[in-house]
């Protein structure tokens with residue numbers, strides 16, 4: 185029987201009602217008690233390194249979780265992380281960069297309703313995740329609402345419905361149908377698994393709105409080594425901010441020009457407002473990467489190197505299906 189490590193971190197799936205609203209309370213044995221069918225197909229051991237609403241998850245928690253998986257990698261056939269849904273897509277993307285070429289499934293899941301409620305998606309999501317973790321497939325992914333989404337492609341697109349996550353600019357890699365894994369995208373891991381530990385958390389995001397004060401660029405630049413600017417459409421920078429952008433580039437900041445549009449990604453070559461900044465300041469662009477992947481990849485890349493050529497090479501090297509362009 186496959187051996188699975190369940191890593192509980194809190195989230196709605198483990199929540200109980202308090203006078204002040206839902207808060208994580210259940211321990212992993214209480215989660216597992218709600219999915220007795222799992223005993224029929226796997227042997228689960230469990231730990232609970234965190235018990236947080238995922239609103240409170242931060243990069244040091246991603247490093248902790250990656251370290252736990254590395255330490256236990258050879259003892260288990262797969263890993264299931266129970267996690268709050270609010271920042272689940274960031275954690276899945278971060279783990280995709282910290283743990284590359286995993287030959288074992290590393291599954292993140294959660295729920296929109298606590299597992300103790302009668303009407304809940306939690307039991308199905310946990311059972312599906314354990315089943316997928318036993319599948320022998322590889323890679324970091326999210327299992328939620330019957331969908332298996334690459335860890336770099338997920339976004340929480342619904343705050344309440346059970347189908348909370350969408351795969352952005354990429355198909356689901358599999359589905360769980362009637363307790364069976366139906367795989368659509370072949371496993372693509374090659375080479376030995378690699379674990380890295382460094383992240384540069386000095387990454388910031390600046391969302392353009394018409395009329396934004398130009399001072400926002402310098403202020404954001406002070407906070408970070410890497411700045412992601414969420415611009416409009418396929419990407420472009422208003423005339424008003426060109427000098428600010430030059431100043432950031434001269435100060436050695438890595439600048440990524442992304443888009444606020446949820447689907448289909450950037451292409452700075454299309455319009456003059458995009459092409460001129462790409463040529464002038466050597467900006468990076470995410471193309472079809474999600475914002476969650478862009479943020480965590482930039483933290484990971486800048487944690488490995490500050491050499492601009494190496495930053496560019498790593499940023500444009502596809503990891504766990506994050507980039508197709």
Ligand code: ASP
Pocket residue numbers: 194195196197236237238239267268269270271294295296297
């Ligand atoms: N606020 C919760 C969390 O992210 C929401 C959830 O888990 O669905 O921990």
